[in-house]
Amino acid sequence: MDPRITPFNGRVAHETLRGKLEAPSFTLGEGAQVSVSAADLRASSDGPRLRQLLFGDAFLVLERQEGFAFGQSQKDGYCGYISEDQLGVEQAVTHWVASPASHIYKTPKVQAPEVLSLSMGARLAVLSQGEKFFETPQGFVPKHHLRVLGNWHPDPVAVAQIFLGTPYLWGGNTRSGLDCSGLVQAALLACGMACPSDSDLQQSLGKSLADKAPLKRGDLLFWKGHVAMAINADVIIHANAASMSVVVENAKTAPTRILAAGGGPILARRRIL
Numbered sequence: 001m002d003p004r005i006t007p008f009n010g011r012v013a014h015e016t017l018r019g020k021l022e023a024p025s026f027t028l029g030e031g032a033q034v035s036v037s038a039a040d041l042r043a044s045s046d047g048p049r050l051r052q053l054l055f056g057d058a059f060l061v062l063e064r065q066e067g068f069a070f071g072q073s074q075k076d077g078y079c080g081y082i083s084e085d086q087l088g089v090e091q092a093v094t095h096w097v098a099s100p101a102s103h104i105y106k107t108p109k110v111q112a113p114e115v116l117s118l119s120m121g122a123r124l125a126v127l128s129q130g131e132k133f134f135e136t137p138q139g140f141v142p143k144h145h146l147r148v149l150g151n152w153h154p155d156p157v158a159v160a161q162i163f164l165g166t167p168y169l170w171g172g173n174t175r176s177g178l179d180c181s182g183l184v185q186a187a188l189l190a191c192g193m194a195c196p197s198d199s200d201l202q203q204s205l206g207k208s209l210a211d212k213a214p215l216k217r218g219d220l221l222f223w224k225g226h227v228a229m230a231i232n233a234d235v236i237i238h239a240n241a242a243s244m245s246v247v248v249e250n251a252k253t254a255p256t257r258i259l260a261a262g263g264g265p266i267l268a269r270r271r272i273l
Contacts, residue, residue: 056123
């Protein structure tokens, strides 16, 4: 079993794994919700960042120990540890941030101090609406930045292009920093499409393309530990450590550059649209 998506940490496992593995204890867990702009999901309480969860993301807590909660992200099944002070009580959400980023303000005025920053994909509960702002339990958010859950963007490539210039950040999932798989996941989730967190897991998406088949908009290209998205037959977009940002590159010269840099050849091409 892949530990990244298996809710088991050696001490406690989710009840659905009973009979599938040996564990000291099993639990159904308790629902929680990310209460900060972005929470690092770690391999262990003092380990490296694996991914980031966004404000309002649901997190199933299986264990609490020494200030950290072990559990599973409910949007993509990824497992890990989050600081307990970055989690709150699970609440129903109604809207999501459909713009690259936004803020929660103390009052419904553009001059008001911001309470919290938000990235695309963050989820909130709207209590009421005024002329220009939605009211949430945490404060006020510009109406132009939110959509009702289920009202998704139509084109993941267009969403990916919104993030052009975003700094590269290993394990990043926000407008402040993205890695290659974080960019792809953000683009697909914003279009209502399920998407795993890591590039090797994303390689299961869609259907395989023949090596010589021309690229189409939205196709995914995979290297070992890397993924890019085709804008069209000639151009790709990806977050990469060479440029340390989200950039567009020529679809023919980028693989040559990556190969020369030691990144290996393209391993798979998948059509998702």
